[in-house]
Each structure stands twice: as C-alpha cells, then as structure tokens.
Amino acid sequence: ARSRNLWITLLAFMAFSILPASAQKRFMKGHVMIPKSSMAQPSSAGKHFHTNIQVFMPDSGRPLVGPPFAGYGFETPASLGCVYGLTRKTRGCNPNVAVANPTGGKGAIAIVDAFDDPNAEADLAFFSAQFGLAPANFKVVYASGTKPDLDPTGGWELEESLDIEWAHAMAPKAKIFLVEAATNMGDDLFVAEQVASNLVAAAGGGEVSNSWGGEESADEVGADSLFVMPGVVFFASTGDAPGTSYPSTSPNVVAAGGTTTAR
Numbered sequence: 001a002r003s004r005n006l007w008i009t010l011l012a013f014m015a016f017s018i019l020p021a022s023a024q025k026r027f028m029k030g031h032v033m034i035p036k037s038s039m040a041q042p043s044s045a046g047k048h049f050h051t052n053i054q055v056f057m058p059d060s061g062r063p064l065v066g067p068p069f070a071g072y073g074f075e076t077p078a079s080l081g082c083v084y085g086l087t088r089k090t091r092g093c094n095p096n097v098a099v100a101n102p103t104g105g106k107g108a109i110a111i112v113d114a115f116d117d118p119n120a121e122a123d124l125a126f127f128s129a130q131f132g133l134a135p136a137n138f139k140v141v142y143a144s145g146t147k148p149d150l151d152p153t154g155g156w157e158l159e160e161s162l163d164i165e166w167a168h169a170m171a172p173k174a175k176i177f178l179v180e181a182a183t184n185m186g187d188d189l190f191v192a193e194q195v196a197s198n199l200v201a202a203a204g205g206g207e208v209s210n211s212w213g214g215e216e217s218a219d220e221v222g223a224d225s226l227f228v229m230p231g232v233v234f235f236a237s238t239g240d241a242p243g244t245s246y247p248s249t250s251p252n253v254v255a256a257g258g259t260t261t262a263r
Contacts, residue, residue: 030058037155037184038240045215049114049184051159052211052237052245075261077101077131077169083261086170093261101133105171107206110196114184114212115151116142117160124176127165136168137175141199143192144182156184163211175203184212186219190226197229205231210253213237213245220246227252 037051044050075095081102082093090098117123124136142148151157164178177199181192193208200206213236227234227250234253239245248255 029060030056033057034240035155035158036153037151037159040215040241045217047186047214047217049186049189049212049214051113051155052213052240053155053159053162054240055158077133077166080166081170083259084170101131102170102172105174106204108175108177108200108203109167109171109206110177110179110200110208111160111163111167112179112181112189112192112196112208112210112212113156113160113163114148114181114189114192115156116148116180117157117178118150119157120160120164120178123161124164124168127161128168131169133169133172136164136172138164138168138178139176140178140180141195142182143179143188143195146182148180148182151184159211163209167209174206186214186223190223193226197226197232197234200232201229206233208232208234210234210236210247213239213248216244216246216249220250223247224250224252 033055035051035053035055038053040050041048076098078087078098078101079093079095081087081100082090082098086102086104087098087100120140121138124138127133128135160178160180164176167174168176177196179192179196179199181188189212193210196208200208223246227247234247234250235256236248236250236253237245238248238255238257240258247253
C-alpha cells in the first residue's frame with residue numbers, strides 16, 4: 001500500500017494554498033510535518049547531513065486522490081511544467097486546467113541520497129502511470145557496492161521517492177539514476193557523489209541533484225573538488241531553515257532555493 005500511496009503524501013506538501021478560481025475562499029487546513037531525517041543533529045557539522053523535506057498533512061481526513069479536481073490544490077507534472085515554462089502556458093497554470101506534461105530532457109540525472117528506498121522503483125512507476133508519463137529509464141545504484149540499510153526514521157525514503165519522481169516528471173527523456181549512499185555521513189555521501197558524477201559523465205552529461213545538506217565546517221574545502229566533472233552540473237538545495245548549508249555553498253555547486261507558487 002505504501003508504494004501505491006506515497007506520491008499522494010509527497011504531492012500534498014507542495015501546494016496546499018492552490019485552489020481553482022471557483023474555490024478561492026476555501027483553504028485546506030492542516031499542519032506541516034518535518035521528518036526526523038530533516039532535523040539537524042547537535043554537533044553534526046561536517047559529519048552528518050540531513051534531508052530537506054517538509055510534508056503538508058491535511059487535517060480533514062479526506063483522501064488526497066487524483067487527478068486534481070475543484071477544491072484540491074496539489075501540483076501535477078503538467079501544472080509545474082507550466083509554471084517553469086516547459087509546456088504551453090495556461091491561465092494561472094492551475095492544476096485543474098493544465099494537462100500537458102513536459103516532454104523534454106536528455107542525458108542523465110543522478111539523484112544522490114542516503115540509505116535504501118526499497119519502494120523507489122514501484123513508487124516511480126505508479127507516479128508515472130497516475131499522471132500519464134512514459135515509463136522512466138531508471139536505475140538504482142549502490143554507491144558502496146552493497147545495498148544500504150533502511151533509514152530508521154523513514155525520512156530519507158520520502159526524499160528519494162520525491163526526488164526521482166519529479167526529476168522524471170520535468171525531464172522524462174533523461175535517464176534517472178538513484179545513487180544510494182550507505183549512510184547520511186559525509187564520507188558515504190561524498191563517495192556517492194563521485195559515483196553519481198561518473199555515471200552522468202558516462203551517459204553523455206547532465207546533472208547531479210542533491211536534496212540534502214548540513215552545517216558548514218572547515219573540512220568542506222577539501223570536499224569542493226568532488227563537485228567537478230566535465231559535462232556535469234551539480235545542484236544542491238539550500239535548506240528549509242535560516243543559515244547556510246553545504247554543499248549548496250560550494251563554489252562548484254548551483255545552490256537551489258525554494259519556489260513559492262501563488263495563484
């Protein structure tokens with residue numbers, strides 16, 4: 001059941017204020033849940049890294065199922081493709097109106113995350129079928145050569161499924177690699193970074209995406225060289241809290257901040 005319903009949870013956090021014109025006075029009430037995997041641990045600077053994900057949980061108890069209809073506000077590949085100019089614009093890029101999915105992409109996108117997401121392939125397949133996307137050219141790679149353990153908090157699984165689903169949604173013709181680090185320790189994630197950049201370079205170039213980060217430390221200067229590979233662009237999220245976050249602060253990385261969509 002989890003692999004069938006995970007995308008619902010992931011989508012729910014994305015646009016709880018987005019409603020069609022006929023329902024602008026209605027708002028979905030709920031609360032934001034921050035997984036333990038997204039909470040920085042004391043004295044973890046340069047040692048442990050955390051996810052950057054927050055999940056909106058509706059209080060109504062009403063199931064969030066798609067495709068979208070009046071009164072529900074989660075995003076779809078078509079609506080976000082419209083927002084980012086990847087498809088023909090519709091008025092307001094409303095999820096209830098925008099129906100054209102992105103069709104581009106090339107090369108490869110490697111997603112670097114920690115621990116194992118055992119449902120990654122099933123989640124991605126269900127997400128693609130739900131929203132009319134072509135099946136993904138997808139592969140899971142264990143950075144250490146051995147299947148990682150599960151994250152005891154479950155938060156890294158949420159992050160991994162979210163990352164691969166939306167990478168495929170925005171660039172459906174790109175090959176998607178999920179590179180799983182053995183743990184969320186810096187040494188393991190940096191090994192995964194090297195594996196990811198080599199995979200992308202061998203596939204003809206593309207991007208390495210990192211939706212995680214951590215407090216800065218003096219040791220980060222020595223890690224900057226890991227984010228250099230001809231034909232590969234490295235992205236890292238800047239985090240969900242005030243302050244700086246590595247590796248988004250590396251001079252070799254594109255720092256990706258958040259986007260707020262208001263209709």
